[in-house]
Amino acid sequence: MTDMKILVVEDDPEAAAYMVKAFQESGHVADHAPDGLEGYALAREETYDVLVVDRMLPKLDGLSLIRSLREQKVETPVVILSALGQVDDRVKGLRAGGDDYLPKPYAFSELLARVEVLSRRRHAPAAEQTTYRVGDLELDRLAHSATRGGKEIALQPREFRLLEYLMKHAGQVVTRTMLLENVWDYHFDPQTNVIDVHVSRLRAKVDKGHAVQLIHTIRGAGYMIRDSAR
Amino acid sequence: MTALGKLVRATAFKLTLAYLVVFVVMAGCVLAYVTQSARELLLEQTRSTIAAETSGLAEQYRLGGVRRLVHVVERRTRLPGASLYLLTTFTGERLAGNVGELPAGVLDEQATRVIEYRRDDRHEDRQINGRALVQVYVLPGGFRLLVGRDLEEQERLRAVMWRAAGISLAFITILGCIGGWFITRRVLKRVEDISDTAQTIMGGDLAGRLPVTGAGDELDRLAMHLNAMLERIGELMNGLKEVSDNIAHDLKTPLTRLRNHAEEALRSSRTPDEYAAALGAVIEESDNLIKVFNALLMIARLEAGGEPQDSMAEFDAADVARSVVELYEPLAEDAGMTVSVDMPAHLPMYGSRELLGQALANLLDNAFKYAIPSDWAASSQPPALCISAARAGAGVEITVSDNGPGIPEDSRHHVVERFVRLEGSRSRPGFGLGLSLVSAVARLHGGRLRIEDNHPGLRAILELPGKGASA
Numbered sequence A: 001m002t003d004m005k006i007l008v009v010e011d012d013p014e015a016a017a018y019m020v021k022a023f024q025e026s027g028h029v030a031d032h033a034p035d036g037l038e039g040y041a042l043a044r045e046e047t048y049d050v051l052v053v054d055r056m057l058p059k060l061d062g063l064s065l066i067r068s069l070r071e072q073k074v075e076t077p078v079v080i081l082s083a084l085g086q087v088d089d090r091v092k093g094l095r096a097g098g099d100d101y102l103p104k105p106y107a108f109s110e111l112l113a114r115v116e117v118l119s120r121r122r123h124a125p126a127a128e129q130t131t132y133r134v135g136d137l138e139l140d141r142l143a144h145s146a147t148r149g150g151k152e153i154a155l156q157p158r159e160f161r162l163l164e165y166l167m168k169h170a171g172q173v174v175t176r177t178m179l180l181e182n183v184w185d186y187h188f189d190p191q192t193n194v195i196d197v198h199v200s201r202l203r204a205k206v207d208k209g210h211a212v213q214l215i216h217t218i219r220g221a222g223y224m225i226r227d228s229a230r
Numbered sequence B: 001m002t003a004l005g006k007l008v009r010a011t012a013f014k015l016t017l018a019y020l021v022v023f024v025v026m027a028g029c030v031l032a033y034v035t036q037s038a039r040e041l042l043l044e045q046t047r048s049t050i051a052a053e054t055s056g057l058a059e060q061y062r063l064g065g066v067r068r069l070v071h072v073v074e075r076r077t078r079l080p081g082a083s084l085y086l087l088t089t090f091t092g093e094r095l096a097g098n099v100g101e102l103p104a105g106v107l108d109e110q111a112t113r114v115i116e117y118r119r120d121d122r123h124e125d126r127q128i129n130g131r132a133l134v135q136v137y138v139l140p141g142g143f144r145l146l147v148g149r150d151l152e153e154q155e156r157l158r159a160v161m162w163r164a165a166g167i168s169l170a171f172i173t174i175l176g177c178i179g180g181w182f183i184t185r186r187v188l189k190r191v192e193d194i195s196d197t198a199q200t201i202m203g204g205d206l207a208g209r210l211p212v213t214g215a216g217d218e219l220d221r222l223a224m225h226l227n228a229m230l231e232r233i234g235e236l237m238n239g240l241k242e243v244s245d246n247i248a249h250d251l252k253t254p255l256t257r258l259r260n261h262a263e264e265a266l267r268s269s270r271t272p273d274e275y276a277a278a279l280g281a282v283i284e285e286s287d288n289l290i291k292v293f294n295a296l297l298m299i300a301r302l303e304a305g306g307e308p309q310d311s312m313a314e315f316d317a318a319d320v321a322r323s324v325v326e327l328y329e330p331l332a333e334d335a336g337m338t339v340s341v342d343m344p345a346h347l348p349m350y351g352s353r354e355l356l357g358q359a360l361a362n363l364l365d366n367a368f369k370y371a372i373p374s375d376w377a378a379s380s381q382p383p384a385l386c387i388s389a390a391r392a393g394a395g396v397e398i399t400v401s402d403n404g405p406g407i408p409e410d411s412r413h414h415v416v417e418r419f420v421r422l423e424g425s426r427s428r429p430g431f432g433l434g435l436s437l438v439s440a441v442a443r444l445h446g447g448r449l450r451i452e453d454n455h456p457g458l459r460a461i462l463e464l465p466g467k468g469a470s471a
Helices: A013-025 A036-045 A062-071 A087-095 A108-123 A157-168 A176-184 A194-207 B003-009 B011-078 B152-202 B218-268 B272-303 B317-334 B353-370 B434-444
Strands: A005-009 A029-033 A050-054 A078-082 A100-103 A131-134 A137-140 A145-148 A151-153 A215-218 A222-225 B084-088 B094-097 B113-121 B126-138 B144-150 B313-316 B338-342 B348-351 B384-392 B395-402 B448-453 B458-464
Touching: A005 A013, A005 A036, A013 A029, A013 A108, A029 A036, A036 A050, A036 A062, A050 A062, A050 A108, A062 A078, A062 A087, A078 A087, A078 A108, A087 A100, A100 A108, A108 A176, A131 A157, A137 A157, A157 A176, A157 A194, A157 A222, A176 A194, A176 A222, A194 A215, A194 B317, B003 B011, B003 B152, B011 B084, B011 B094, B011 B126, B011 B144, B011 B152, B126 B152, B152 B218, B218 B272, B272 B434, B313 B317, B313 B353, B317 B338, B317 B353, B317 B384, B317 B395, B348 B353, B353 B384, B353 B395, B353 B434, B353 B458, B434 B448, B434 B458
Parallel strands: A005 A029, A005 A050, A050 A078, A078 A100, B338 B384
Antiparallel strands: A131 A137, A137 A145, A145 A151, A215 A222, B084 B094, B084 B144, B113 B126, B126 B144, B313 B348, B384 B395, B395 B458, B448 B458
8 A cells, every 4th residue: 555645643753754754764744743732723623544642742642632623524544542541541532533543662564564555455445345355365254255266165164254354454563463453353462472372373274275375464564464465 | 945834735734624614603693593592592591581570460460450550560570680670650640669760662562672770779779771572561541561670690601601612712713723733744744755855866866765654544554555666667767778788789780880891991992893892791790770760760669659550450460471471481391490370261350450460570570580490401300380370369369389399488478679699590590579569469459478488488479459549
């Protein structure tokens, strides 16, 4: 995915400059607003793909900013950044109208992955597809079945959901925490590499015996499913 | 504050004073009542004396007419301590008696009453002003006979009684004040001792203890309880110090490593790959730091009861337990550990699903870390993990048990403390915060974490009482 337009609302100039630069280096356009009011004004005037909003902002705090935007029917997806990072703060943030929540400090790759997923959702919000296809891998959500090259792959229910999530975001980086959040619905950080073990099992079922590997490990970020032959 | 000021302000003194006032008022009431009753009794006696005398004189008149009456009156007035007499004609002309002047109209009224009068004292030839109780009797033929008793003696008695009452009240007041002063000084001294010691303790001498006299009174009991409190505070302070020492150690170690990696890269890296590897190591170390920091914050917040109502809801504990087990199952399989699950289909409870999930993940994490000996293939028993959950009263109890080396009994209560890592586990990854967090989660739900022997192995029991206890 290229050329997203992102608004970063963050009062710390250094953190903001870092984010803007990093988004630009990833091929996106990023604007910066140093406080809540300016962020609100920019978000209403311009059309952005995703807003990245710090929770604690001068003049207008992050949650109020999001609430005001939602009242004005500005439905741009929002990633909330927060130094608080407790279970309750996440609930509050999402309740205020945020779409995703990332506790500080975060890895930029994590933020980028989430922003890209949100942006994609904004541009392809159509009714969820019933089948996903990546190369010769096919997943039928209604029949709860997956086939590769026409051959049925036997999957455990959780493996099915894991593959479903990966394929839904085919071509996008999906981080380990995103998998834990969306496939298991937990927001904590397991001490051990449990997610890696699950992915490698899935990979064994999906990719083993095939010349083309579909599930890729993105170093320092997470995983991506894509048809590398194309 | 001056010594006197202290004394006057002391509770004991104020109490004594209040009691003194109450007592003096009561004593005053009693004395006034006694005096009044005595006076009324005397007056009553006088009244009956007058009545008797009047009827006696009337009898004399009936027997011998006015002449005899005059004679009897004359004779009686001469007796010492005589009553008052006055006999007049119906026109008011004086016939006999020892009463000098009378207020006008006294003779026209027959009721017994107190009047002012002037007395003729023939012996000393002078007139005395006085008050008297008199009765006027109209004799047949219009003569008026006045009989009365002087009240001087009674007035004197009354004065004596009032003086006695006043003096006793004064004595009571003075004695009460002195007693109150002594009691106050005694109590004040004890309280002063206690507050002086408290001052030195506040000044930093945490080893100081309040004096206990051994009298077993309420001040002793207070001092003993305060001492117990000081003991507890001392323990907590020590615990806190230990924790901050541990925090210092466990945060400084990764910080040092972080710095070392950066320095190393600056000093000796040549190729971009070397730089990339060094930066990767730096990021990894900082991620570790962030994890420790998050865990610490979370525990602190949970212990402050800070994870509040927004994330609390009804959820199925069995569902959470199964999903966490399922999350870790592949890991267990890879490690050669068998995992068994024993729980009912549903275990609804009220609490934080997220936190319970994290607590269970920590327990499983620990089991993988510590219950699988590196040489288990050589031992006869393959590692096994059992997760069971059951309803316990209104709440839920979840047990994670393994057959690993377990934890020696004397260290079991220790492992839930922050940063405690037992001998032999320091080399393994981790920060020593896992069980602290589990314990904090249990407490947030009104329960606790129990660690027991599984013969062999370790059994961690998460007690999560129902709604009532967590509210």
